[in-house]
Amino acid sequence: MNNAQRWQCKVCKKKTSAIPNKRQSTTYNQKRNDILPLFAKLLVNKNAISRTCDSLDIGVSTYYNKLEWLYRCCLEFLEKFETKAFSEKSFKEVYINTDKLYYNLNNVRKKGQGVKKYAGLEDNPVQTYVVVSADALSRYVFRADVAYDWEMTVEDLKLDTALYKEDHLNDFSKKNNRLDFSYYPQEPSPNDNQTQS
Structure with missing residues (x-):
């Protein structure tokens, strides 16, 4: 049933099967x-x-x-x-169409609010961006970037690095970790005792 290879004993006729790998079964390791x-x-x-x-x-x-x-x-x-x-x-010719879309995330946390009204919770939806490039003739999508920020500039990145010290933070703590370059390189301060590594 799951495309696993099965064996049968010639003496007792008992059947056994090996656990399929990912190539043998698309539902491998799924409950x-x-x-x-x-x-x-x-x-x-x-x-x-x-x-x-x-x-x-x-x-x-x-x-x-x-x-x-x-x-x-x-x-x-x-x-x-x-x-x-x-x-x-x-390909002889490709017509690439690129669209930039804004969309708002409505993942408002209402848990723990009790019977109180949800006033103010849905007023500030999280806005994010998507950039999609596809062929207009075949409709084949070449690339889709979610949370793409086309309004971010190098100067904004430099300011965030200076304010939040993002060049000294772990990746999960950085404000701009979604970008390819999450911080702007900074000159070491006089009190900086970190090593190059």
Whole structure:
């Protein structure tokens, strides 16, 4: 059923199977592997997270675990098949269309508010950006960057580095860690006793 290789003993006729690897089974190491096709369909059709969880009878943590697993599968498919195919293929003409989109995240935390009104919580939605480049004829998406900030300048990065000392912070603490260059190189101060490493 899971495409695993099976063996049968010639004496006692007992059957056994080996645990399939990722290449043999797309549902390898998944507890709720029966929901994966419907999960992918709901995700592509832009179904809401709460509605998807209700339809599949799963929790939010399971939803995000499945989402991360599906994303890894897509990256593996891209690396295994499409990268090799495009390295050997040539195109006469390509019309690349790039769109920049703003969208607001509505992940407002209402837990712990009790019976109080939620006034003010939804007034400041988190705004983020997406840049997508695709071929207009084949509709093939070449690249999509989420949380892309096209309003950030080098001067803003230099100011943030000086204010928040981002060149001395871990990656998870940096304000601009989403960028390729998360801090502006600074000259060491007279009281800086850190080593070069």
